[in-house]
Amino acid sequence: xxxxxxxxxxxxxxxxxxxxxxxxxxxxxxxxxxxxxxxxxxxxxxxxxxxxxxxxxxxxxxxxxxxxxxxxxxxxxxxxxxxxxxxxxxxxxxxxxxxxxxxxxxxxxxxxxxxxxxxxxxxxxxxxxxxxxxxxxxxxxxxxxxxxxxxxxxxxxxxxxxxxxxxxxxxxxxxxxxxxxxxxxxxxxxxxxxxxxxxxxxxxxxxxxxxxxxxxxxxxxxxxxxxxxxxxxxxxxxxxxxxxxxxxxxxxxxxxxxxxx
Numbered sequence: 001x002x003x004x005x006x007x008x009x010x011x012x013x014x015x016x017x018x019x020x021x022x023x024x025x026x027x028x029x030x031x032x033x034x035x036x037x038x039x040x041x042x043x044x045x046x047x048x049x050x051x052x053x054x055x056x057x058x059x060x061x062x063x064x065x066x067x068x069x070x071x072x073x074x075x076x077x078x079x080x081x082x083x084x085x086x087x088x089x090x091x092x093x094x095x096x097x098x099x100x101x102x103x104x105x106x107x108x109x110x111x112x113x114x115x116x117x118x119x120x121x122x123x124x125x126x127x128x129x130x131x132x133x134x135x136x137x138x139x140x141x142x143x144x145x146x147x148x149x150x151x152x153x154x155x156x157x158x159x160x161x162x163x164x165x166x167x168x169x170x171x172x173x174x175x176x177x178x179x180x181x182x183x184x185x186x187x188x189x190x191x192x193x194x195x196x197x198x199x200x201x202x203x204x205x206x207x208x209x210x211x212x213x214x215x216x217x218x219x220x221x222x223x224x225x226x227x228x229x230x231x232x233x234x235x236x237x238x239x240x241x242x243x244x245x246x247x248x249x250x251x252x253x254x255x256x257x258x259x260x261x
Contacts, residue, residue, distance in 0.1 A: 001120040002140035006149060007112045010158035015113045018156065019087045019104040020080045022056065028151045029102070029143060032077055032091070033061040056080060062093055073098065097124040102143065115152065119143050171195070172247035181243040182236065188247045189215065195249045202241040206232060211252075 008015060018024055026032040036045035038057035045059040060077040063070055075098070079089030088103040098121070105116040119140040172188050174181070178201055185199055189210065197208040209217035218232040227235050 001118060002138065002144055003116065003118045004144050004149070005114055005116045006152055007109065007114045008152060008156060008158050009112050010156075012106050012108050012113045014158065015106055015115060016087075019106070019115075020082065022058065022077070022079055022089070025079070025089060025102075026058075026060070026077060028147055030147045031063050031143075033063065034058045034077065035060055060091070062091070062098065064098075098122070100140075100143075117144050117148060168196075168248045168250050170246060171249045172245060175244045176242070178239050178241055178243045181245050182239075184245050185236070188245075192247065192249065194252050195247060197248075198246045199236060199243060200245075201236075201239040201243040204235060204239050206236050208232075 023034060026034050036047055036059035037051055038044070038055040038059075039046050039051050039053060040055050041052040042050075045057075056079055058077040060075055062073045062075050064073070065071045073093040073095070075091060075093035077089070077091040079087075079102075081088045081090075086103045086105045088101060090099075090101045092099040100119070100121045102120075103118045105118075107114040107116070121139040121143075123139075171192075172184065174184055181199060181201070185197060188197060189208065192210045193213055195210055197210065199206040199208075204220055204222050206218070206220040208215055215233075218229050220227045220232040220235045222235070
């Protein structure tokens with residue numbers, strides 16, 4: 001077994017997106033080509049275009065060797081298997097000569113995420129050494145130091161958006177004069193549990209955040225002038241002309257649960 005760790009300037013949720021995507025992990029792994037995906041409905045491996053309900057099991061080609069003498073073996077690649085402590089992948093060749101596990105453990109730091117990686121390979125006898133035509137070769141170390149470390153250092157986008165994926169559903173969308181829009185705003189604000197209300201007039205753009213039936217955040221912009229909280233609400237109530245309102249209901253329970261999926 002080989003273990004290593006690295007810190008990245010990214011939130012845990014962003015790193016989690018990477019390590020729980022089997023196609024990305026297989027690509028970085030470098031010696032795995034996903035060919036078919038296990039479909040729960042069909043009970044067999046199919047090419048992706050025929051998927052109905054995918055499972056975390058893949059028919060793959062394992063590629064090993066030294067250029068130009070590559071060796072290809074058919075096998076199975078499985079994962080992610082997500083537990084409280086780790087995200088794990090595993091695999092084996094059809095002939096049983098190669099088996100491996102690869103796991104990731106993520107730890108939140110102040111502004112970074114520490115990624116612990118563990119890799120273990122099991123080979124039948126000296127099968128790998130003979131195949132590669134060299135002395136004892138540490139494949140477990142090679143996968144982490146030769147593939148995942150360079151990817152994380154040079155290619156992992158730690159600055160891309162890591163917004164929480166939430167269920168946001170439009171419950172109101174209307175247009176009219178501002179007196180009408182303000183009336184609709186008051187109605188939806190009284191009944192909304194959790195969500196966002198956006199109001200646009202000829203010279204004003206406003207957003208209101210509601211949590212547990214209480215307005216928690218308000219902001220209105222008019223050119224460079226920005227008003228918040230009570231001032232924002234006052235600006236809206238005195239707005240005239242034509243306007244538009246869009247109200248989104250947000251499922252906070254789904255948003256929270258999605259971070260543990």
